[in-house]
């Protein structure tokens with residue numbers, strides 16, 4: 001897939017394997033390994049004062065990186081020993097670099113790990129293929145501090161899940177580009193400080209693998225910039241369906257849409273109109289039947305779900321689809337579509353949290369990115385699975401992982417606010433996947449600005465500044 005910037009690419013272990021393979025046509029694997037091990041040694045030197053180090057080496061190339069790191073640290077004068085879980089296969093690249101480490105070898109045992117100040121975990125990386133077993137867990141558990149090469153052993157690079165056991169590292173050094181497991185939970189919590197180091201692989205090799213996953217940052221998408229001739233309709237009109245039971249949710253979404261830059265926000269409240277009359281003066285409340293409101297073709301973008309009961313969604317969602325409107329579905333829409341995802345066909349963007357996602361599509365189990373991608377295909381809509389790492393998948397296969405956020409967003413109303421933000425960007429004409437990605441980032445940025453104890457209403461006051469910041473960053477190379 002083209003058009004998205006290379007610098008944000010995230011590569012699955014398989015894709016990274018293909019990149020290594022392509023790169024090895026120009027650079028021998030032993031040279032890549034040399035570069036990787038040297039990068040680790042230099043990162044360790046910046047990370048800590050000289051100390052006693054034990055490098056735990058597995059049988060594959062991750063172990064190979066470990067032997068190289070051990071040699072560089074020894075050359076710097078650090079006391080370094082190696083403990084091999086299994087010797088590398090004779091004749092392999094790892095065996096050839098292992099032969100160049102002339103320091104001490106010690107048993108792969110907990111006492112050895114406990115004896116030193118720092119353990120370098122080069123047991124398994126991209127090649128982890130099953131749950132890890134003893135003695136690896138006991139040896140890692142005995143370490144005082146751990147630097148992981150590529151990935152803490154036991155974390156699945158593709159999904160971030162734990163395969164049997166994982167020990168949280170203090171520092172993780174990976175190469176070329178991050179892997180999904182570095183951003184997804186629980187893997188993300190096991191990295192400690194995280195560094196991505198260059199090992200001489202050219203970014204041009206990315207052209208040879210079809211990159212489909214990116215880190216969500218400004219520049220992955222571009223926000224529209226206000227032109228001199230902007231007016232409220234060109235900035236975008238957001239309409240919301242609202243009900244009587246929970247007017248607060250619709251009002252939160254409406255306000256955040258306005259704060260994100262929508263030119264006009266209207267609430268289709270019907271009989272519930274009195275519940276909204278005391279709201280902000282700049283909000284327009286419509287009492288007319290939905291059929292009349294849909295005659296106005298400038299009202300293209302509709303938010304359907306926040307504050308709605310399933311029976312209210314039933315009344316409006318199919319009409320919006322029949323009127324060919326761009327629909328952002330949230331909250332009540334997922335109660336209405338529980339166990340029946342096909343009901344949501346016709347929506348442009350869905351923004352479920354984990355519970356809502358499970359209700360509609362089933363629990364994502366061990367591979368959330370795959371589940372979100374499948375959901376997006378199933379309903380032919382962009383799906384945003386909100387969480388500490390939000391996953392934003394498009395039916396065409398593109399996926400972004402967002403870690404630009406804080407746990408402070410776990411507060412009532414924050415999801416309604418996100419809906420309004422994305423609604424405003426859709427109304428401004430952004431393509432749905434990009435609007436969803438940009439909305440998630442702006443929402444996270446507003447939360448970072450608002451501090452740890454924010455309430456949903458506080459986010460509104462930071463959305464303008466968040467948009468300004470994204471606009472500045474999106475042009476940086």
Ligand SMILES: NC(=O)C1=CN([C@@H]2O[C@H](COP(=O)(O)OP(=O)(O)OC[C@H]3O[C@@H](n4cnc5c(N)ncnc54)[C@H](OP(=O)(O)O)[C@@H]3O)[C@@H](O)[C@H]2O)[C@@H](O)CC1
Nearest residue numbers: 020032033060061062124125126127128129130131132150
């Ligand atoms: N390729 C390149 O050019 C470059 C790659 N680089 C480095 O290479 C790393 C990837 O190397 P890799 O592919 O050799 O995989 P790696 O993680 O070492 O493990 C594979 C071995 O472990 C075994 N094994 C797996 N799971 C197991 C378990 N649970 N319990 C027991 N055994 C298990 C597995 O056995 P098998 O599954 O075949 O039976 C196989 O023997 C990557 O992370 C990066 O650090 C850098 O040097 C830059 C250049």
Ligand SMILES: [K+]
Nearest residue numbers: 121124151153
């Ligand atoms: K490792």
